[in-house]
Amino acid sequence: MNVDNQTPYRILVTKIGLDGHDRGSRIVAAYLRDAGMEVIYTAPWQSLDDVVRLAGDEDVDVIGISSLSTDHLIIPDLMSRLVAAGLLNVRVVVGGIVPNEELSMLLESGVSAILGPGTDRATIVEQVRHYAAAARHDRETEFT
Amino acid sequence: MGQRTNPESTDLYDQSRTQWEKEYDRDRQSGDTLQNRSGIPIQPLYGPTRETAGSYLDTLGFPGQEPYTRGIYPSMHRGKSWSQRQLIGQGTPDEYNERVLKLIDAGTTAISLIPCNSVYRGNDCDDVPQPLLGTCGTVINTAEHMDSALDGVDIGSISTAMNDPSPFTLLSFVLNTADRRGVSWQQISGTSNQSDYLSHYVANHMFFRLSLAGARRILVDHITFCLDQVPHWNPLSVVGQHMQQAGATPAEAMGFTLSSALQYGRDCLNRGMDPDDFLPRFTFFFDISLSLFEEVAKFRAGRRIWARLTQNELGATTSRARRFKFHGQTSGADLTLQQPLNNIARVSTQAIAGILGGLQSLHTDSYDEVINVPNEHPARIAVATQNILREEAGLCDVIDPLGGSWYVEELTDQMETKILDIMDVVENEGGMFRAVESGLVQRMIGESALNWQSRVDSGKQKIVGVNCYRIPKTDGQETMPPTVRPATEKMGAHVEQLRRFKRERNQTEVDHNLTKLRRAANSKDDNVFSRVVEATASGVTHGEVVSCLREELGFGHPLIVE
Numbered sequence: 001m002n003v004d005n006q007t008p009y010r011i012l013v014t015k016i017g018l019d020g021h022d023r024g025s026r027i028v029a030a031y032l033r034d035a036g037m038e039v040i041y042t043a044p045w046q047s048l049d050d051v052v053r054l055a056g057d058e059d060v061d062v063i064g065i066s067s068l069s070t071d072h073l074i075i076p077d078l079m080s081r082l083v084a085a086g087l088l089n090v091r092v093v094v095g096g097i098v099p100n101e102e103l104s105m106l107l108e109s110g111v112s113a114i115l116g117p118g119t120d121r122a123t124i125v126e127q128v129r130h131y132a133a134a135a136r137h138d139r140e141t142e143f144t
Numbered sequence: 145m146g147q148r149t150n151p152e153s154t155d156l157y158d159q160s161r162t163q164w165e166k167e168y169d170r171d172r173q174s175g176d177t178l179q180n181r182s183g184i185p186i187q188p189l190y191g192p193t194r195e196t197a198g199s200y201l202d203t204l205g206f207p208g209q210e211p212y213t214r215g216i217y218p219s220m221h222r223g224k225s226w227s228q229r230q231l232i233g234q235g236t237p238d239e240y241n242e243r244v245l246k247l248i249d250a251g252t253t254a255i256s257l258i259p260c261n262s263v264y265r266g267n268d269c270d271d272v273p274q275p276l277l278g279t280c281g282t283v284i285n286t287a288e289h290m291d292s293a294l295d296g297v298d299i300g301s302i303s304t305a306m307n308d309p310s311p312f313t314l315l316s317f318v319l320n321t322a323d324r325r326g327v328s329w330q331q332i333s334g335t336s337n338q339s340d341y342l343s344h345y346v347a348n349h350m351f352f353r354l355s356l357a358g359a360r361r362i363l364v365d366h367i368t369f370c371l372d373q374v375p376h377w378n379p380l381s382v383v384g385q386h387m388q389q390a391g392a393t394p395a396e397a398m399g400f401t402l403s404s405a406l407q408y409g410r411d412c413l414n415r416g417m418d419p420d421d422f423l424p425r426f427t428f429f430f431d432i433s434l435s436l437f438e439e440v441a442k443f444r445a446g447r448r449i450w451a452r453l454t455q456n457e458l459g460a461t462t463s464r465a466r467r468f469k470f471h472g473q474t475s476g477a478d479l480t481l482q483q484p485l486n487n488i489a490r491v492s493t494q495a496i497a498g499i500l501g502g503l504q505s506l507h508t509d510s511y512d513e514v515i516n517v518p519n520e521h522p523a524r525i526a527v528a529t530q531n532i533l534r535e536e537a538g539l540c541d542v543i544d545p546l547g548g549s550w551y552v553e554e555l556t557d558q559m560e561t562k563i564l565d566i567m568d569v570v571e572n573e574g575g576m577f578r579a580v581e582s583g584l585v586q587r588m589i590g591e592s593a594l595n596w597q598s599r600v601d602s603g604k605q606k607i608v609g610v611n612c613y614r615i616p617k618t619d620g621q622e623t624m625p626p627t628v629r630p631a632t633e634k635m636g637a638h639v640e641q642l643r644r645f646k647r648e649r650n651q652t653e654v655d656h657n658l659t660k661l662r663r664a665a666n667s668k669d670d671n672v673f674s675r676v677v678e679a680t681a682s683g684v685t686h687g688e689v690v691s692c693l694r695e696e697l698g699f700g701h702p703l704i705v706e
Contacts, residue, residue, distance in 0.1 A: 017276055018261035020349030023390050023477075026590060027597050043701070044349055045265065069261055070279035070629075077273070097481070099515050099627035117481040117514065118610045121601045 017071025358697025391593020
């Protein structure tokens with residue numbers, strides 16, 4: 001994807017729910033920033049409403065949620081709130097630990113991708129860029 | 145080691161050796177002599193003779209003697225094996241109770257209690273999305289909940305380790321339960337794990353309930369209260385585990401942890417406490433990575449440094465006050481989701497490192513901990529791993545078996561230098577409290593985490609199944625036991641029961657005790673923890689205690705370090 005001629009993609013890297021372990025989210029934020037994206041990074045334990053508000057206010061293309069405990073269980077709720085707020089183009093990418101049994105629940109709720117442990121740097125950057133481009137594309141078509 | 149054979153030091157060598165032999169004979173539990181499979185007798189300790197001792201007494205010493213490099217007790221694991229302390233906690237108090245009674249039936253004498261993440265965050269369960277409740281720990285919000293969780297458990301005789309950060313409501317609930325059952329607080333024993341608030345600010349960010357300054361004050365109140373009224377309780381466990389899990393190198397984790405311990409010791413001194421009283425109640429908790437020799441050297445160096453610090457910086461005079469007691473947990477960050485059964489091999493190696501490093505108690509991770517709270521079968525393997533190392537591999541036979549190895553001794557010295565350098569950086573920042581406040585420690589750990597990850601990404605650091613020896617087209621979860629979430633109905637009923645409890649309790653008394661707690665937080669002369677104990681006895685909940693103190697002492701905002 002050629003990004004030379006447009007403003008950098010904007011990515012919200014955050015954690016919802018109760019867990020505070022932020023080693024992964026910090027590393028991913030650094031990767032994306034190094035790859036030329038604009039990263040909005042938050043402290044852990046954002047409420048779902050905070051995430052929706054930030055995504056709107058900051059005009060982000062992708063929301064990256066790091067879930068290492070069980071906080072991914074409330075992601076379907078987040079997806080409905082994004083829809084309710086009219087943020088239909090924003091893509092959500094989940095990183096961290098999601099058991100097999102719970103993958104489909106997330107994908108069905110509208111999550112674009114789940115990047116589990118061992119996903120390498122290049123793949124993370126490539127996937128986020130891919131979904132950011134898709135979000136950008138949708139938005140631009142919407143306005144034309 | 146330097147050569148030094150003057151008559152005085154040889155006398156000292158003989159005295160020290162005789163003293164060790166006497167203490168060893170006193171402490172060991174069995175008189176059996178051991179021999180290996182080839183019929184060679186196994187001595188409890190190997191070391192230099194008086195002629196070759198050199199600087200032995202200064203840098204290593206006999207086990208149980210300063211500077212404790214070879215172990216803090218004369219007989220170490222040969223005399224008494226490490227304790228097996230596996231973490232447990234999931235679901236409702238009743239579900240916890242069922243599990244803990246099973247463990248006690250199986251002969252456990254020490255239990256642990258891991259609360260739900262909602263408890264860590266300072267919330268009652270009626271204030272949290274239900275899908276998140278009880279998935280990682282037990283939902284305990286009131287003294288009544290604790291009473292149910294420990295139903296049928298003799299709390300006066302069992303030792304309980306609880307993940308119970310400031311303001312220590314779980315211990316408060318246990319003390320309330322003791323009162324109801326007529327058990328004296330003198331009989332309550334165990335440890336407040338996670339009382340080290342600095343480690344949470346730096347690393348895992350689980351317990352930002354209160355401001356740094358607020359947490360600092362309450363910790364000293366808690367230590368004072370326990371020394372005074374719950375004498376067999378260890379009010380402080382200083383934690384290196386979080387930092388290493390967050391990416392700190394083993395040397396950094398040890399350095400920062402010792403700096404924290406020094407900070408807590410100074411805070412107690414400033415409160416006018418006697419180091420010989422409070423230091424014996426300080427314990428430590430460390431991560432054990434797969435870097436076997438580095439870990440052994442880390443622990444040996446840590447013991448040596450602590451023996452010196454407690455004397456020179458904190459003024460301790462007794463050996464009890466200078467012993468570096470620690471619990472070890474095998475590193476979860478080293479485990480992989482790919483080919484998960486390989487984790488059993490990783491955990492065994494980590495456990496060996498901790499045992500050879502001289503730990504006092506050990507938690508071995510289950511291979512499924514990369515994705516779940518341990519299932520029953522993986523948890524059994526984790527316990528069996530410890531049993532195999534103890535009973536079959538003979539790891540208890542000899543005290544500090546790596547002592548005297550050229551590699552390990554040199555590495556111990558080098559780790560010591562590195563750890564001291566890190567502690568100097570912290571001291572120059574004004575001590576650990578200031579260094580955490582300014583974000584220095586967070587920055588250093590963040591850099592180390594990134595550094596590790598780029599080594600993994602570039603393939604310089606090999607991880608089997610992740611960046612080498614991969615098995616194509618599997619995601620690794622096929623051999624994992626299924627993920628079991630707490631039953632919705634049970635948790636729903638538990639939440640409903642708390643709502644009912646709040647409606648039906650004596651609200652006047654609750655309000656009165658919350659006012660007293662509020663006042664205590666604003667008065668320097670009152671002990672906040674003793675007001676917490678009073679409040680929870682009258683039905684004040686965990687969430688109410690935390691939010692009251694948060695209003696008075698401020699919320700702990702995480703520092704985002706770029």
